Amino acid sequence: MNRRHDIDALRVLAFGLLILYHAAMLYVAGWDFHLKSSHTAEWLQYPMLFLNRWRMELLFLVSGLAVNFMRRRGSLGRLAGKRSLRLLLPLIFGMLVAIPIQPYVQGLSNHLVEPGFGRFLLRYWTGGPWPAGAFTGWQFGFTWNHLWYLPYLWVYTMLLLALLPLLESRHGQRLRTACLTLRGTRLLLLPALPLLLWGSWLMNRYPVTGALWGDWYAHAIYATVFLYGYLLGTDAGIWAELARLRRISLPLALGCFAFYLLGIKTLPEDAALPLVVAVRALHYLYLWSAIVAVLGWGHAYLNRPFRWLPYAREAVYPWYVLHQSLLLLFAWQLMPLGLGPIAEPTLIVLATVGGCAFLHECVIRRVRWLRPLFGLEAAVHTTPVTLPARLVDDLA
Template sequence: MPHDSAPADAQRLYFLDWIRICAFCVLVCFHTGLYYGPWAWHVKSAYAGPAIEPLLLLTSPWRMSLLFLVSGAASGFLLSKASDAKFLRERTSRLLVPLVFGMAVVVPPQSYCEAIEKMGYNGSYLDFLQRYLWADPGFCPGGDCLASPGWNHLWFVAYLWVYTVALSFTVAIAGRERLERAGRWLCGMLAGWRAVVLPATAIAVARAALFPRFGDTHALVDDWYNHAVYFPIFLLGALVAGQHRFWNEAARLRFAALALALGGWAALVCLHALPAEARDGPRFLLAMACVRGTCQWCTILAVCGFACRHLNIDGPARRYLTGAVFCIYIVHQTLIVVLATALKPLSIAPFTEAGVIVVLTFVGSFAMFEAIRRMAVLQPFFGVSPSRAAMAVRERATEARIAGR
C-alpha cells in the first residue's frame, strides 16, 4: 500500500495499530521520565527535579486518552464481527486474566521497591509478597498507604474492561443499527472547525467541573474526572471506527491540530511554571482546563491525522508489534522500577542512566514476549494471542482426533 494513501479504500485501518504501537512506546519513555520528574511516583531518582517537567507535559495530557480512543475503535471493529455475548466473553478473557495475574505477579516487584525506598522495608521479597497479597495494613507510614494489592499501571486494563462491558450492554440495549446511525451523525457533527472545538470544549468542561473535586485517582470507583474524559473518548472511537469520513477529516485538519497542540503545550508549560501562590483560584483552574483540553484533543486529532495519511501500511513489522504491544505494556513498568532501583547505587549520570533504563526495558520486554509467545500456558496471562501457525496446528490436531473416532 502506498505510504501516502488515505484509508478510505482500505479494508482495515492499519494506522490505528501503528498509533497503538507508538503510544505504548511513548509510555515507556514517559514512565522512565516520571522517575526523574517532580511528580509523585513509585520510586524516585536522586536527580529528580523540575527540569524534565516540560517533556512530561508534552505527553501527559493525551497519551492515555489516545489509547482509549484506539481501544474503542478496536472494540467497534470486533463488535462488527461477533455477537454481543462472544465479544464480551473474548474481551473479558483478554483483559481480566492479565489484570488479575498482573496484580498478583507482575506488579508486586514495583511495590516491593517502593516499600524499600519509602518505608525502609528490609524483609525478603517472599515475606513482602505474603504480606502484600493479604493487604497487610502495616504499609501505611504517616497514613500514606501502599496499595496492596494494587494495579499500578494496569489501571488502564481495568478501566478498559469496564468500558467494554458498558459498550456491550449499550449495543445490546440500543441495537447495532442505532449505534451505526449515531456514528454517522457524529462524523457529520465533527467536521471542519467543530472537529477541533467540540471535543476540546467537552474535555475542558469535564476538567473544570470535576478535577478540583475528584482529582486523578486511577482507583476506578471514585475517579469521576477521568471517567468523564476517557469513557466518552472510548465510545467515540467505537462509534467512528468504521467511518472513514472521521479519519479523513482528521487527516485534513492535521496541521492545524498540530499547531494548536504545540501552542497548548507551550501554554501548559507556562502555567506550570507560575509560582505556587498563582496556581490557585478559579481563574487559574479555568485557564488550566481550557489549555489542557485544547492540548489533549488537538494532539489526538493531529496524531490520528498524520497516522491516517502516512502510516496506513501493513507489513511483517506491524503484525509482529501488534502481537507484542499488550505484553510489553503489562511488563514494562515493572522492568523500569526494578532497573531504576538496581542502578541507583551506581550513581550514573542521569541522561546516561535514563538511556540505559529505556533500552534495557525495551530489550527485556521483547525478550519476555519472545519467551511467552513460545509457551502456550503463559500466553493468556500476558495478553498474547496464539500465533496463526500454532492455531492451525491445534485445529489440524482436533480434526485428526475427530476423524479418528
C-alpha cells in the first residue's frame, strides 16, 4: 500500500508547531508554565486558545489511525510489544536523562532548589523529596513533563488492542462501516456529540492534570479521538469526503471559535444553563470541525512525496523528546540578559531548533544504541529509502 504522505506531513507540522506553542507559553500572560518571561502579553491568549482546543486531539487521532494501519502487518502480541518498546523506552530514558534539566531550572527560578545540577540529578533519580512547589510534579519526586503524551498513548494503544477482537467482529465491523459512511453535515456534527457529552459530564469534575491516574476528562476526550482515528483508517471514501468538506469545515471552525471566544469572554458566572451549554457546544464543535478542516486540507495538498519529508519524519521523535528541555535551558540562560520582547523569544526559538537539529543529526541518528532511546529503529540508514514504505509509526 502506498504511503500516506499527508498524514506524515501533518504529524511533522503538528510537532513543529508544538515547539512554537511551548515557546509562546513563556510569554502568554495568565497561563502557568515552568518558566515565565518578564515580557508576557495577554493578547497571546487568543492564538494559543485557537490552537489549544484541538492540537493534542489531532495528534491522538493520527496515532489511532496509525494503529489501524499497523494492525494489518502482524499479530496483536507483536504489535503490543513493538508499541510498548517504541513508547516506553523513550519515556523512561527521557525522564531519567532528557527531562531533569526542566525541573532543575524551574526549581532554581522558584528559589526552592539549590544550584548544582549534579547534586540535583542524584536527588531526582532517588525520588526527592522536594520542597512544596519546587517544580511541576514535585510531589511525585520526578516528572515526565511534556512526555506525558507517551504514557497516555501507550495506555490507549493497549486498551484498543484488547478491544480489537470485538471491533473486528461482525458487530464491530458494522460500527466501523456506519462511521465510514458519514457524509456532509453528519460527518461535521455527529462525532462532536460524544466530546460534548464528556465535556459536560467530566470537565469541571476532573481538570486536566497530565498525571495519568485520575485525569478522566482528558482520557475521555483523547481516547475518543484516538478511537476515531482507528475507525477512520485509510478508507478512500471518507478521506475524499474530508477533502470535499474542507471549504465548509474551515469557515465552520473559524465561526465556532469566534462565537466560542465571545461566549467565554462575556458569559457571566451566573449565566443560564442553556447559554452555558451553547458555549460548551461551540467548544467541541470547534474542536471537531478544526480537525476535519486540517485533515481535509492536508489530504488535498500534502499527500505527495515532498523531498524533505523522509528526513523530517525521522526527526520528529528525537525533536519531541528534546525540544522542551532545550527550550527551558536556553530560556533560563537568555531571559536574565534583558534582550527585549523581540530578540529574546527569537533567540530562544532559534537556539532550541538549532539544538534539536544538531543533536539529532550529529549524535542521535548516527549512534546505533542511542536511536531506540529516542524512538528510532536501531538500523542507521545512510541513504533515503525510496521504495513504498509503511505508514509512519515512529511516535504516532
